[in-house]
Amino acid sequence: MNIVNQLQRQFIDFSTSLHREGFVDDQFTQLQKLQDENSPDFVVEVVSLFFEDCEKLINNMARALEQTQGVDFKQVDASVHQLKGSSSSIGAMRVKNACISFRSFCEAQNREGCLRCLQQVTHEYSLLKNKLQTLFTLEQQILAAGGSIPVVD
Amino acid sequence: MEVAGEVLQSGSSQELHVLAVDDSYVDRKVIEKLLKISSCKVTAVESGARALQFLGLDGGKGSLGFNGLKVNLIMTDYSMPGMTGYELLKKIKRSSTFREIPVVIMSSENILTRIDSCLEEGAEEFLVKPVKLSDVKRLTKDCVTRGETEGKDGGRVDKRKLEDDNHTSSSSSIPSSPSTTTSFGCGLATSELPLSPMHSSKRAKLRDRD
Numbered sequence: 001m002n003i004v005n006q007l008q009r010q011f012i013d014f015s016t017s018l019h020r021e022g023f024v025d026d027q028f029t030q031l032q033k034l035q036d037e038n039s040p041d042f043v044v045e046v047v048s049l050f051f052e053d054c055e056k057l058i059n060n061m062a063r064a065l066e067q068t069q070g071v072d073f074k075q076v077d078a079s080v081h082q083l084k085g086s087s088s089s090i091g092a093m094r095v096k097n098a099c100i101s102f103r104s105f106c107e108a109q110n111r112e113g114c115l116r117c118l119q120q121v122t123h124e125y126s127l128l129k130n131k132l133q134t135l136f137t138l139e140q141q142i143l144a145a146g147g148s149i150p151v152v153d
Numbered sequence: 154m155e156v157a158g159e160v161l162q163s164g165s166s167q168e169l170h171v172l173a174v175d176d177s178y179v180d181r182k183v184i185e186k187l188l189k190i191s192s193c194k195v196t197a198v199e200s201g202a203r204a205l206q207f208l209g210l211d212g213g214k215g216s217l218g219f220n221g222l223k224v225n226l227i228m229t230d231y232s233m234p235g236m237t238g239y240e241l242l243k244k245i246k247r248s249s250t251f252r253e254i255p256v257v258i259m260s261s262e263n264i265l266t267r268i269d270s271c272l273e274e275g276a277e278e279f280l281v282k283p284v285k286l287s288d289v290k291r292l293t294k295d296c297v298t299r300g301e302t303e304g305k306d307g308g309r310v311d312k313r314k315l316e317d318d319n320h321t322s323s324s325s326s327i328p329s330s331p332s333t334t335t336s337f338g339c340g341l342a343t344s345e346l347p348l349s350p351m352h353s354s355k356r357a358k359l360r361d362r363d
Contacts, residue, residue: 027283030283030285030286031183033286034183034186034187034190034286036190038189039186042186045182046179046182046183049178049179049182050179053177053178053179081232082177084261085177085180085232085261085282086177086179086180088261088282088283089177089179089180089183089282089283090179090183091283
């Protein structure tokens with residue numbers, strides 16, 4: 001097996017595991033399919049925007065939950081809602097699910113619960129970031145070796 | 154990202170110009186791509202206020218000179234800070250200049266009362282996010298078809314009762330039958346039916362994403 005095939009094999013296996021482990025869902029596959037010669041970096045760009053969003057929103061949530069005077073749960077919920085939306089848009093399933101749980105704690109105005117959820121969301125975000133970094137690196141390696149990126153359905 | 158509208162060249166009348174409104178940068182990028190793949194020109198803005206500005210409806214001094222740029226379809230997110238998609242929809246439908254432009258609402262939340270209100274106010278369709286390429290392709294195709302078959306007067310039945318609008322005509326220039334899967338443009342099949350989950354064909358298009 002030459003190097004390109006090896007890398008492609010790795011890519012397919014890794015992609016499959018991302019789906020199997022729930023890191024990404026079908027929406028992510030849809031985004032990958034949208035990438036074409038006109039926008040060869042589309043997925044990387046959207047994912048980067050998403051991670052920027054994540055960081056900003058997680059910071060907002062953390063600040064809001066820190067308020068010793070009284071937490072504005074509506075504000076926290078608004079940020080969680082936004083994060084849920086963008087994670088859904090890119091197919092970041094575990095992050096999205098973490099947001100769904102988070103919202104019920106906001107509704108219940110449960111600060112402890114919210115803090116635990118915030119930890120969970122942060123954790124999922126950093127896991128996903130690592131995973132996608134690996135995926136994108138594999139893609140670059142395949143392209144550099146002269147191969148094409150397999151479509152994994 | 155806000156794209157300064159491009160001037161439509163003559164001969165590009167087939168290409169739809171879609172105004173996309175969403176406060177999420179991620180979503181704007183995705184919808185823009187979906188629309189470009191569907192052969193549309195896209196102007197993506199971040200708020201209802203910007204959308205109105207673009208259309209020249211903001212009552213401000215100018216519309217950045219884009220008055221002549223025709224918008225064929227508006228796709229807007231529902232939950233936005235400031236002005237919601239619903240409020241934007243109402244403003245557009247109350248404008249004599251722009252009320253004929255189809256407005257599609259997108260939302261991550263599948264709430265029946267919300268859907269009902271939007272359809273009542275004249276939204277063409279309510280899409281549950283994340284929006285799929287197949288949704289966009291279908292919408293834009295319907296838009297083109299509608300543009301081609303429409304005569305001088307739209308003949309669409311307006312669901313709202315406007316005091317100055319008495320669309321009593323029950324015929325539409327768009328020959329779509331209730332059995333078609335699209336109800337785009339011609340609201341006849343559904344407008345005579347009560348807007349309940351069982352009957353609205355628009356509701357049938359909603360997919361549960363959560």
